[in-house]
Amino acid sequence: MSAAPAQIFRVRSGNGVDTSQTLHFSFDGKTYTGHPGDTLASALLAHGVRLFGRSFKYHRPRGLLSAGPEEPNALVELRDGARREPNTRVTVVELFDGLNASSQNRWPSLSFDALGMNGLFTSVLGAGFYYKTFMWPASFWEKLYEPMIRRAAGLGRAADEADPDLYEKSTAFCDVLVVGSGPAGLAAALAAGRSGARVILCEQDALPGGRLRDESATLDGKAGWQWAEQVRQELAGMPEVRVMTRTCVFGAYDGGTYGALERVADHVALPKDGQPRQRLWRIVARECVMATGAIERPVVFPNNDRPGVMLAGAVRTYLNRFGVSPGRKAVLYICNDDGLRTALDLRRAGVAIAAIVDSRPAGVGGGAQVASQCGAAFFPGGAIADCYGHSGVKAVLVRDASGKARSIACDLVAMSGGWSPNVALATHLGNRPVWHDDLCAFLPSTLPPGMVAAGAAAGVFDTAEALHDGAVAGQRAAVACGFAATLPVLPEAEPTRYAIRALFHALKGVPSAKKAKAFVDFQNDVTAKDVALAAREGFVSVEHLKRYTTLGMATDQGKTSNINALALLAEITERTIPQTGTTLIRPPVQPVAIEALAGPHRGTHFKPTRLPPTHQWAEEQGAVFTANGLWMRAQWFPRSGETDWLETVSREVRTVREAVGFCDVTTLGKIDIQGPDAAEFLNRIYVNAWLKLAVGRVRYGLMLREDGFAYDDGTTARLGENHYVMTTTTANAGGVMAHLEFCHQWLWPELDVQFISVTDEWAQIAVAGPKSRAVLEKIVDASFDLSNEAFPYMAAAELTVCGGVAARLFRLSFSGELAYELAVPARYGDALARLLMKVGEPFGIAPYGTEALGVLRIEKGHPAGPELNGQTTAHDLGMGRLLSTKKDFIGSRMAQRPALTDPARPTLIGIQPVNPEDMLVAGSHLLPQGASATATSDQGWLSSVAWSPSVGSWIGLGFLTNGPARKGEIVSVHNLLAGTIIAARIVDPVFVDPKGERLHG
Amino acid sequence: MRLTCPSCGSRGLEEFTYRGDASVRRPAADASEQAWVDYVYLRDNPCGRHQELWYHGAGCRSWLVVTRDTRTHEIFDVRNARDVALTERQTDAGQGEIA
């Protein structure tokens, strides 16, 4: 690193910079100094740095165009490593000590760029070049074109590692949201704030004031920024007012909702411990004053992209706010009186004005007077016809009103094509702005409800008028919210004149214009010639022009280019600007990082994990877990000596079939249903009959969707006269709850019934196997009779366990064995698992996981998720006979459609390979034996498979055309992925204990 | 977008889920197959005012009948679906008596 060069262009003190402190930073490995309050742009400019980057397509040297967020040229990579931030606009980067930035899109270095010769191949890089040049052959795209384009064109590199910083999301509510703290915004906040309304004032910059900081004009005889500071202090003292700096309102959404990004710690090297880097705000406001100011337009002329060609207003910003002069000798190119301020400010700073080129005819505006004040040559009706200097402006070719041209030496061109009100927020909801010829600007017409535009954003450019406009807007907004607001006394502002005459380009009568590049969109390297070419090729709609030339589609979204392009297109197609159209602006107003949108919702905070109550115990047991929706469930419990999962799962299955096992089934949805009409309600929800279920009994139920297809299944127990508890599948727990509420509230509001989800309230554990009763006898309090007679299959009871703990016991079996499900309050779930292990030990108890659960239910032919896949009917599931014909229930009518009960529909069957060792794979297709593997011979599929230790064979459940009638038939099981065909026999889906005797034991 | 739930007040869109057209009515069990096909499958897609069902799942679990302009998302009215359905029943019953 070399020593810091002097800040030779820091010509005076700026109102936003504290020169008593010095900061050190580096750009492209070179160390520089700056001061608190500087931006990276102003600090580099103070050292005379003019070259900031290379352009996207042609690699042309580029400098600063602007001093604000609209900057299209000066993009850098900020910071390093995981915090590296590509495409950062130097004009909005606040300087901090140790800041490190590097230029992008240059190779090998910024000052010497080997790809700069792209300029020699401009003919292939013109409008639509992607479409034309890289069309054929297709194989060239991957091999040649794309790598070439990626190397030649492009912007910064994203960081390779995960972002280490924190991001937050927050919501705020207010009566009046004021966006922007220029004269209009401050006046609006003052008027609304003093009334007592809840006001939020958002300013994207670090400092309030807007253009008041950029101009030398005074308010009440003092510097404008001093009034801004005074208002900020008054607002800070109001309890209902919140001033948010570094906060960009980037989008307007329905219902008075606004998106804003607060850059909490972008201006420091590292966020403080625990501090977010950025905070995404959702602001809900009853009224909104859009005081977002205006963005100055460049003028399109040949080589208008040379470093040193800047917006006139930006020159004033660097002079007045930062005390930096962007040059030593300036030429002004203007079409309005606002630009003349730049000449006066430069003059006051001691910068020479070589010429003022005013596109307006002699006698219009104050150019002549200012030129004489500044000792500058004056060219009314003139134009800049060309600009010279490879890596920085050295001279311009000025053409006077008579057409005579002369070269004028300069190192700074300050241009103003007029100001475009920043109407983005007003158009986000689809309201098109309207063109005003007198102001050469689009202004908001109809605004979203509750929004009003004020100040420059509404085309009110004069400071005194903007103050008044803002105050009125703030007052009205507060009154609309019910506050007695009055107009504040406003400071006296110097009168200004705008006197604009349209100026979009200086190409007419310029002989070099045909060859030279006159840039319209600086960031995407779109020239006037590209616009003309697109129009010639028929792309005369603005939307087509944008897509064909990529104009306005870079990260700056065409803030400085859209209107010039529209004006050019209008001229070429001989239409007016309103006839040519405008494009709506979409959020965000400024780029928003993905991290900010994600906020804290990353990793498991994006997809949280639900843990059943026995999770910690299962971890201690060394269980292997699987994700089941959001739930984490034990998949199996390996024991030492077991070599693979199948061995473990088979052992768990045998334990249940021969002794006793237990499994946490808490994840099943549990819905408590109460009310005198609960039975009638269930009768309408389920396909089967429910009116006669006795208290203390459980019943299986199947639900259909209204279209007649199966939706969900489970058991519901009647615990009391008007009290039921329903279980749903794990996956549909939430959906069934919403479904029940819908049916009750919308379809059958006359029924007196209520629901609440109790999934998280009860830990539920299945205890299954011939010795399950013996185990439960050790847990259930002695007063309860567990005998088969007193508590038979499908019984349910509320009882106590372990000496008084409230519990619910259901005699249910998914495995086909003697089995129970015991529910205890969730906080006792862990203790219950430990107790079962202890009291079950003499009976050979073992826990089992979801895999054994699956094997057990496949062995019993119970349909589950793979069978209830949304495409199967009750008939398909072999449950056609459950459908009651005596009542109306959800899906009853549509389930009767002939196609849904056609026996030829694939129907549930069991399947067993002829060779028991042949592995079945779910998803395989079933074909008649010997049939060719074509779609026409496809007769069904396998939905669930398992190795059954009970049968000693692979087994499966599936769906087969005319299935139940084909028992004994051998079919081909075709696994299309592996390309294998297995011969298998169609069997009954119940593989174990087909008569169901064990259930009743 | 925001909806003003009759029970919970003004709440953000993220608390609600959309179901669809609130103007269709479940036919009687013995209605024609065409009536059922219309109810289950066919929906109008109007440009402008639309009555639709929303569920305040992350709030009070009320089903709501919302009147919304599909072009501007302006919300004209939000009511408890249960109240709407009960009122309709009473009206239907009343007409039945007159008839």
Ligand SMILES: [Zn+2]
């Ligand atoms: Zn609610």
